Amino acid sequence: MNAHLNGKKHIVGDKTTLADLACGVALTSALQLTLDGGFRKNALKNVDGWYTNFSSQTEVIKELGKIHPCAKQQKPPGQDGKQEKATPAKAAPKAVKKEDDLDDLFGDEDEDDKAAAA
Numbered sequence: 195m196n197a198h199l200n201g202k203k204h205i206v207g208d209k210t211t212l213a214d215l216a217c218g219v220a221l222t223s224a225l226q227l228t229l230d231g232g233f234r235k236n237a238l239k240n241v242d243g244w245y246t247n248f249s250s251q252t253e254v255i256k257e258l259g260k261i262h263p264c265a266k267q268q269k270p271p272g273q274d275g276k277q278e279k280a281t282p283a284k285a286a287p288k289a290v291k292k293e294d295d296l297d298d299l300f301g302d303e304d305e306d307d308k309a310a311a312a
Contacts, residue, residue: 199240203247210251218248225263234263 195217199205205213225234225245234242248254249261
């Protein structure tokens with residue numbers, strides 16, 4: 195995609211199309227969480243320029259809000275050099291098996307059903 199966008203402001207043609215919208219929305223999470231500024235400026239220079247153009251359009255801001263790509267990559271918990279304390283998992287409560295009488299599925303329980311339940 196980076197090579198394709200070399201010298202272009204849009205993925206297809208000279209105006210924003212469904213291709214721009216689909217790729218822009220698909221890349222938003224990655225650009226907000228993992229593809230940091232340094233990586234974008236070096237490895238994805240063309241994608242970064244295209245995305246800046248895409249995300250600054252009035253229609254995009256109106257629908258998605260102001261999008262801020264991350265300056266620094268977000269790391270998962272425990273990846274910052276600190277060990278998280280492991281908490282023991284709680285056992286799931288045992289399911290109580292109920293006899294399900296589908297005869298009363300529609301709320302039309304009759305006298306025979308009531309007698310059988312007693």
